[in-house]
Each structure stands twice: as structure tokens, then as C-alpha cells.
Amino acid sequence: MGKPYENNRLFSDSYVEARTKFRDAAQYVHPTAHDVLTLPGFSDPDGDPLTTDISWHGPQNARGVLILSSGLHGIEGYAGSAIQTAILSTSIPKDLPKDIALVTVHALNPYGFAYGRRVNEDNIDLNRNFIDWSKAPPPDHPLTAEINDLMLPEEKWKFPFLSIAGLYLKHKPKELQKALQQGQYSRPDGLFYGGNKATWTNRIWNNLLDRIEMSSDHIVHIDIHSGLGPYGKGEIIITAPTHSPMGQRAKSWWGNAVKSSADGASVSALVHGDIIESFNLAAQNKTVTQMTLEFGTYAKLDVLHALAMDNWVYVNGMTAGAAFEEARSRMKEAFAPHRDDWRQKVITQGTHAVNAALTGLQNSLQ
Numbered sequence: 001m002g003k004p005y006e007n008n009r010l011f012s013d014s015y016v017e018a019r020t021k022f023r024d025a026a027q028y029v030h031p032t033a034h035d036v037l038t039l040p041g042f043s044d045p046d047g048d049p050l051t052t053d054i055s056w057h058g059p060q061n062a063r064g065v066l067i068l069s070s071g072l073h074g075i076e077g078y079a080g081s082a083i084q085t086a087i088l089s090t091s092i093p094k095d096l097p098k099d100i101a102l103v104t105v106h107a108l109n110p111y112g113f114a115y116g117r118r119v120n121e122d123n124i125d126l127n128r129n130f131i132d133w134s135k136a137p138p139p140d141h142p143l144t145a146e147i148n149d150l151m152l153p154e155e156k157w158k159f160p161f162l163s164i165a166g167l168y169l170k171h172k173p174k175e176l177q178k179a180l181q182q183g184q185y186s187r188p189d190g191l192f193y194g195g196n197k198a199t200w201t202n203r204i205w206n207n208l209l210d211r212i213e214m215s216s217d218h219i220v221h222i223d224i225h226s227g228l229g230p231y232g233k234g235e236i237i238i239t240a241p242t243h244s245p246m247g248q249r250a251k252s253w254w255g256n257a258v259k260s261s262a263d264g265a266s267v268s269a270l271v272h273g274d275i276i277e278s279f280n281l282a283a284q285n286k287t288v289t290q291m292t293l294e295f296g297t298y299a300k301l302d303v304l305h306a307l308a309m310d311n312w313v314y315v316n317g318m319t320a321g322a323a324f325e326e327a328r329s330r331m332k333e334a335f336a337p338h339r340d341d342w343r344q345k346v347i348t349q350g351t352h353a354v355n356a357a358l359t360g361l362q363n364s365l366q
């Protein structure tokens with residue numbers, strides 16, 4: 001039998017289609033387990049349950065585990081789902097080294113994936129939700145309130161281009177990006193809102209980590225995202241400094257594509273509550289190699305326009321109409337460009353990163 005999907009068929013046009021392709025590819029290589037976790041209270045546009053699917057290949061007590069996850073930022077799941085399906089369509093899952101398991105986690109934010117949003121059903125940016133909730137959330141950046149006010153015009157939607165340009169002139173671009181992107185915990189109607197407690201996704205993720213940590217020595221995590229950086233370029237973002245042991249390991253596995261947000265070298269600012277913090281809180285005495293694989297799409301302001309309009313439509317309770325439809329199509333193109341060259345770049349770099357991770361993981365266990 002050949003591969004179930006060719007490269008140009010790995011991408012989907014909806015969450016339901018992506019999940020079907022993922023499930024077919026996962027079943028095709030006989031997982032040792034496939035868990036379907038249902039998000040309570042919501043259904044997909046076809047009326048079926050919204051789910052996060054976890055497919056496990058290789059031994060359940062493997063010493064080395066590679067986790068490949070998609071769709072923590074809902075709509076960014078198109079790239080991640082395609083890479084996961086590509087990997088499951090190769091010989092990798094069948095030829096895993098004896099002590100290594102591959103765990104693919106599909107659609108960590110199924111609501112956002114199904115409804116074309118980056119955030120979850122409560123407008124929460126899930127990659128800001130992994131703070132330690134036993135403590136008070138971090139304070140907002142001083143510019144956060146002003147930016148969020150600008151992004152919520154009262155009547156008709158209009159991207160506040162001139163006001164944003166004004167802020168750019170007054171503050172350093174990196175500072176503005178940080179103000180917006182690092183996350184905030186005070187405005188549920190704002191952008192990059194981290195929530196007020198651990199979300200469903202946070203909980204299912206930590207359950208998975210608990211299970212993996214029981215037997216493993218080395219956990220590798222690749223979390224796939226899109227929307228930040230040059231078009232079609234995959235950046236490997238780590239939050240550890242490049243000179244740290246984890247940074248050095250990442251460099252030796254993935255080379256110059258590795259950029260540290262701690263060093264200020266990444267397209268991403270250093271953010272609060274991203275998924276790496278779940279390892280910091282839980283994975284004691286384990287080796288963890290964690291990275292975000294981020295694929296650039298369009299210019300920052302185009303992506304911000306899509307995000308801000310999507311949020312405005314949500315805050316105004318719109319579920320139909322011209323503004324709603326425009327927000328939907330802006331989001332789709334900003335985070336999953338419907339272009340063959342972009343898709344090809346994503347698959348090529350994504351599968352390369354996974355292969356390099358497997359080799360690195362295998363070497364580290366010897």
C-alpha cells in the first residue's frame with residue numbers, strides 16, 4: 001500500500017475534514033492507543049462532538065517520548081494537522097526505535113479550530129493559560145489597556161491603523177509587540193487574554209503529561225503554530241536561553257532555525273503562561289526538550305487586523321453578516337494561507353523537524 005495522502009492532500013479546509021484525515025492516517029498505522037476527548041457543551045458545525053484526539057504509537061512505557069501537538073491556537077491547527085497527518089503517513093510510526101513512542105495530539109483547541117478562531121470558546125488564548133494558578137496572575141503591561149481600547153471601536157469595525165502607527169512612533173516596536181503578545185489577565189474582551197483559571201485544554205494536557213512522565217526519561221515536545229514571522233518560514237522557538245543545556249541541545253538537533261525568545265532573537269516575544277510552563281511545573285527530574293514550531297504567513301499588521309476584527313465580532317456577539325464573514329476569511333488566510341507554496345514549505349520543514357527530533361531523542365537515550 002502507498003501513502004494514504006499525497007503532500008497536496010494533507011491540508012484540509014475545515015476542522016472536521018482535518019480530524020478525519022488525522023484519524024484515518026493514525027488508524028492506518030495501528031496506534032497502541034487512540035483517545036478521543038470531548039469538549040463538554042459544544043458541537044462542531046455538523047452537530048458532532050468537538051474533540052481533541054490523542055494517538056499513541058510505540059510502547060506506552062517508552063523511555064523517550066516525542067509529543068507532536070496541533071491547534072492549541074485553534075485556527076493554527078491547519079498547519080499542525082497537515083504535518084501530523086504527513087508524519088503518520090510515513091514509515092516513522094511503524095519503524096520507531098524500540099524505546100521511543102510518538103504521541104500525536106490533534107486539535108488542542110477544537111472549538112477555535114472548528115469555528116476559525118485562535119482563542120477558545122471563552123475568548124482565552126490557551127498559550128497564555130499555563131501560568132501557576134495557585135498564585136496571582138502576572139500584571140498587565142502598561143500599554144495593554146490602551147491597545148485593547150483601540151482595538152474595540154464602538155460602532156462600525158475599522159482597524160485603528162493611524163493610532164497603531166502613532167504608538168509605533170512613540171514606543172519601540174519590540175515593546176509594542178511585547179505589550180500585546182505577552183498576554184493579559186484582566187480583560188476577557190481583549191486580545192491575548194489568558195483566562196482566570198486552568199481551562200479544559202490545560203487539564204487534559206496535564207493529564208497526558210502525568211501519564212507520560214510515569215515512565216519516560218526524556219520528553220520532546222513540538223507544538224505547531226502559524227501566523228508569526230516571514231511567509232512560509234518555520235522558526236523553532238525555545239523559551240530557554242540558547243546557552244542553556246536545553247538551548248544547546250535544540251541547536252544541535254535543529255541548527256540555525258532555533259531562536260530563543262529569552263534572548264530576544266525570536267519572532268516571538270517572551271510570553272506568560274505558554275505550554276512550556278506545564279513542563280516547568282510538573283516534569284521534575286526529566287529531560288525536556290520543548291519547542292514551538294512557528295510558520296510565518298503575512299505581515300504583522302495584516303495578522304493583527306484579522307485578530308482584532310475577529311475579537312470585535314465576538315465581543316459584539318455577531319454570528320452572521322458581512323463583518324462576521326470578513327473576519328472569518330481574514331482569519332483563515334492570516335493563519336492558514338490557501339496557497340500551495342506555503343503548504344509545501346510547511347510540510348517540508350515540519351517533517352524535517354520531526355525527523356531531526358527523533359534522531360536526537362534516540363541518540364540521547366544511548
Ligand SMILES: [Zn+2]
Pocket residue numbers: 073076127225226
Ligand atoms: Zn500560535
